[in-house]
Amino acid sequence: MSSPHKRGFTLIEFLVVVMIIAVLIALLLPAIQKIREAAARMKCQNNLKQIALGFHSHHCSATRFPYGGWHVHPASAPDCADPYAPTHRAREESWSWAYHILPFIEQDALHKNTDPAFVRSVPVKTYFCPSRRAPMTINGNAKIDFAANAGSMDTGGNGVVMQTPLGAIRLNEITDGTSCTVLVGEKQMNTAAFGVSRDDNESYCTPGWNGDWEVYRWGAAAPAPDFKNPNDTSTAVQVFGSAHPNGFNVAFCDGSVRCIRYTVNLTIWTRACVRNDNQSVSPNDL
Numbered sequence: 213m214s215s216p217h218k219r220g221f222t223l224i225e226f227l228v229v230v231m232i233i234a235v236l237i238a239l240l241l242p243a244i245q246k247i248r249e250a251a252a253r254m255k256c257q258n259n260l261k262q263i264a265l266g267f268h269s270h271h272c273s274a275t276r277f278p279y280g281g282w283h284v285h286p287a288s289a290p291d292c293a294d295p296y297a298p299t300h301r302a303r304e305e306s307w308s309w310a311y312h313i314l315p316f317i318e319q320d321a322l323h324k325n326t327d328p329a330f331v332r333s334v335p336v337k338t339y340f341c342p343s344r345r346a347p348m349t350i351n352g353n354a355k356i357d358f359a360a361n362a363g364s365m366d367t368g369g370n371g372v373v374m375q376t377p378l379g380a381i382r383l384n385e386i387t388d389g390t391s392c393t394v395l396v397g398e399k400q401m402n403t404a405a406f407g408v409s410r411d412d413n414e415s416y417c418t419p420g421w422n423g424d425w426e427v428y429r430w431g432a433a434a435p436a437p438d439f440k441n442p443n444d445t446s447t448a449v450q451v452f453g454s455a456h457p458n459g460f461n462v463a464f465c466d467g468s469v470r471c472i473r474y475t476v477n478l479t480i481w482t483r484a485c486v487r488n489d490n491q492s493v494s495p496n497d498l
């Protein structure tokens with residue numbers, strides 16, 4: 213009795229199966245990417261929510277929002293203060309808002325650490341957007357993906373987080389309304405120049421003034437998505453933006469977090485960054 217004939221795949225059938233699988237992957241990949249981006253955006257919004265709560269907890273403790281810091285630090289300065297400043301300011305005056313709110317985002321031990329180099333070197337997960345990058349340190353400085361609102365311009369004095377000499381801002385000074393005044397938002401960056409351009413200066417404890425804008429942004433220019441230019445080593449980025457498509461996340465002074473379109477009207481956006489010009493905007497306009 214002869215054995216039954218066993219038939220296998222022909223080469224053509226195998227190629228057809230491979231092509232079907234490839235088509236399915238091509239169809240599913242965009243959907244998977246959208247799901248991943250949606251999850252990353254949600255995590256980013258949650259990080260901003262924690263930062264906003266940190267600001268308000270700081271306000272409850274000190275009856276004011278944190279100081280904005282003062283003077284850029286060179287690599288040799290032990291406490292992130294400019295050694296050529298009139299006085300060698302202590303951390304509480306010279307370091308940025310992101311340092312001051314550490315105790316209120318479950319980073320009290322880092323805030324109290326007496327070694328400035330160690331404090332600067334520890335990446336804080338809450339300060340990163342997963343759509344752009346994982347928590348990272350470059351040249352000994354932990355980075356940050358968010359920027360505080362300095363107003364219409366860095367020296368205008370009409371933002372929410374200002375240079376230390378201009379004084380700290382209290383909630384009752386946000387006369388245009390906390391629900392429509394920007395507190396902290398995502399910042400546009402040159403993602404091809406980490407560690408090369410001024411992006412290397414965006415340490416979370418850097419004060420952010422006098423030529424280093426990496427923990428502050430202002431509303432005089434339109435927000436924009438990240439860009440990639442490895443040859444751009446000199447132009448500082450000064451606007452809000454993000455790694456997300458279509459828009460960027462913003463925490464407002466009432467603690468709410470919303471996504472703002474890159475196409476937002478510039479006049480409306482500038483008004484949202486000014487706390488006291490009697491020209492408040494509607495959340496629907498953003």
